[in-house]
Amino acid sequence: MAYLGRQIFELYRRGLALFVLAPVIIAIVAIPEFVQHVAEIRIGFFDSHVGAKLLANDPTRWAFGYAKLAGLLIGMFAAARHWGTLARGRRWWQLGDIRWIALILSMLLFAGISALVGLLEQRIPTLLFQILYWGTSIAVLPVLLPIVGALLGDPRAHPLRDYWRDWKALPLLVLLLVLAYLPGMAAHYGFHYLAFGAPRPLVWVLMIVDPFAVALIASNVGAALALVYEAARGPATAPAA
Numbered sequence: 661m662a663y664l665g666r667q668i669f670e671l672y673r674r675g676l677a678l679f680v681l682a683p684v685i686i687a688i689v690a691i692p693e694f695v696q697h698v699a700e701i702r703i704g705f706f707d708s709h710v711g712a713k714l715l716a717n718d719p720t721r722w723a724f725g726y727a728k729l730a731g732l733l734i735g736m737f738a739a740a741r742h743w744g745t746l747a748r749g750r751r752w753w754q755l756g757d758i759r760w761i762a763l764i765l766s767m768l769l770f771a772g773i774s775a776l777v778g779l780l781e782q783r784i785p786t787l788l789f790q791i792l793y794w795g796t797s798i799a800v801l802p803v804l805l806p807i808v809g810a811l812l813g814d815p816r817a818h819p820l821r822d823y824w825r826d827w828k829a830l831p832l833l834v835l836l837l838v839l840a841y842l843p844g845m846a847a848h849y850g851f852h853y854l855a856f857g858a859p860r861p862l863v864w865v866l867m868i869v870d871p872f873a874v875a876l877i878a879s880n881v882g883a884a885l886a887l888v889y890e891a892a893r894g895p896a897t898a899p900a901a
Contacts, residue, residue, distance in 0.1 A: 664835070667887055671836055672843075674743055674883035675876060682742050682752065689735035689878045690871035696724035697867035706855045706863045732878055737811055739882020744812035744889065757813030766806040766819040773800050801833060802826035808889045816893065829892035836884035844877035 679686055700706060705715045715721060742752040750757065777796050781789050805826045809817030816822075851870040855863045 664832075667832065667836065667891070668839060670887060671839060671880060671883050674886070675840070675880035678739055678742065678879040678882070679872075679875075682739070685735055685738045685742065685752070685882075686872070686875045686879065688738065689731050689875040692724065692728040692731040693871035693874045694868065696721065696728045697870065699724050701860075701863060701867065706852075706867075707857065709856050712856060728874075732874065735875065735878035736881045736885070739879050740808055740885040740889075741811050741882075743883060743886035744808070744814075750813075759810040759813060759815065759817050762806060762817040762819060763810035766803055766810060766817070769819050770800050770803045770807065798830075801830055804833065804885065805829065805889060805892055808885045809893065812889070814893075822893075826892060829888050832891055833884075833888045836888060837881065840880035840884040841877055844873045844875075844880060847873035848877070 699720055700715075703715055703718060703720055705712055705718075705721065738752050745752055745754075745757075773796055777789075777792055780792065784792075802823055803819060806817045806819050806822070848870060851866045851873065855866045858866070
């Protein structure tokens with residue numbers, strides 16, 4: 661329990677520290693989120709719960725939504741890279757040490773298996789699809805470790821070589837990822853709940869604060885990924901000169 665307590669403390673310490681140590685990563689997440697909020701306010705998304713449902717798939721909203729999702733994903737990986745490279749005296753934006761081939765192969769494996777299973781949704785019984793879907797969703801989780809390793813420039817990163825060994829890190833990975841999401845996601849949904857139907861000045865205040873809650877999700881997830889990688893494989897080794 662003491663070990664888990666230290667990991668959880670370090671998760672939140674790193675997540676909050678990133679706001680001071682790497683504000684550019686926070687901006688990568690927060691700015692696209694805020695820009696989408698500006699568009700949502702202008703189209704009346706927050707005028708009421710009913711209006712929000714009608715505008716949920718509005719093309720204008722999703723035009724900014726894709727940028728927001730990209731910023732969130734980049735922010736998560738940049739946060740993990742920040743903590744993984746810091747000990748080696750490098751900075752997260754110095755991308756020359758990334759193991760690009762291992763990264764691409766690992767990401768293709770991670771996303772490709774889920775995509776292939778998705779193609780079966782209309783072709784097999786619902787119960788069988790659900791079993792297959794959740795089974796593969798769990799089965800690909802260990803592939804997150806070589807993804808992180810490749811991002812950190814660790815020459816040991818390989819999409820398959822350590823797959824079975826990486827299963828031992830799965831409980832810690834799931835726990836820390838859940839805890840990483842909880843504070844920011846709770847605040848995010850809370851701000852939106854308060855914003856629906858609220859006076860316009862209050863909506864603006866809430867939607868100015870909300871991007872920082874989303875940035876907290878990214879910073880916490882990045883910290884979780886780095887911590888699990890350190891726990892499973894030790895610090896990322898320096899790339900060969």
